[in-house]
Amino acid sequence: MATTVPHAGFDRDTFHLVEEDAHDHGSAHASPVLLGFWIYLMSDALLFAALFATYGVLSTSFAGGPAPRDIFELELVALNTAILLVSSITYGFAMLAMDKGRQTAVKGWLALTALLGMSFVSIELYEFGVLIGEGATPQRSGFLSAFFTLVGTHGLHVTVGIIWIGIMLVQVGKHGLNAINRRRLTCLSMFWHFLDVIWIGVFSFVYLMGMVR
């Protein structure tokens, strides 16, 4: 009998028995998924390290094209920074509501976080549109190639995060705050806060340093 059971379902059951058992013994995070996801985030940080290094090397290669001072709109960047920071705390409130088991509040905070994320991506796309309209395209210079790659990769991550939030809204609506959804929401929480940390690097080293130089 046991051999004919589909493996995925069987393993999932076993996994949760182990998890709950370990929690009863008082260890902090018994699920190996959270540590595994953390390792993924760290490898993602290395990907961004490579992009930051590329940008650092190419940030003065203007090829006669525009310099940061000519094209960056700091007001927009400040607005985007504020939006992402607020979205970090709204996700934090979603996690606190999850700890209390308040499903409606979790969904509300998640939806608000997704809306803030969408505003962030929209403003970034608007900024990209203006730059490209001015002729500051990725092909223009090494600086602009590195800029679009770095900022675009971050924006892509945020977009994936928004899609993930959408999926979790459906999952929580359908299955409630069960152990699997709690684990997924915790992973998404790490992902979302991690993106805010990367953004600190972007606005400091790309935008602010670019305006000073």
Next chain:
Amino acid sequence: MSAATDHDEAHGSEHGHGSKKSYLVGFALSGILTFIPFWLVMAKPVGNPGMVAILIILFAVAQILVHTVCFLHVTTSGEGGWTLLAYAFTTVLLVITIAGSMWIMYHLNTNMMPGMMTGEVSTTP
């Protein structure tokens, strides 16, 4: 189901996802640490660009640490210390990658392509 409820109470706000206080403290600190560098660049209260650059880096590092502790909840005891160890290792690799690349490329530019450099480096004999 009862196991899940027990887990909630045991979990509480001590570890895991942090407490409301840690989020609010993190949010307030981040707001301040974001506002100051933007103000430094936009209002230009400090004239020396090198000084402003150093301040921007210091504020960025401080804010990353605030986010790590208050939002990502990295502690010395989380996952038996493995979270912190992975974080520290990543930081080391990150610094080597970024600082190393810029150092090497700067010296390559300075020593090998003097004609193509702008400004101060072209005066080197």
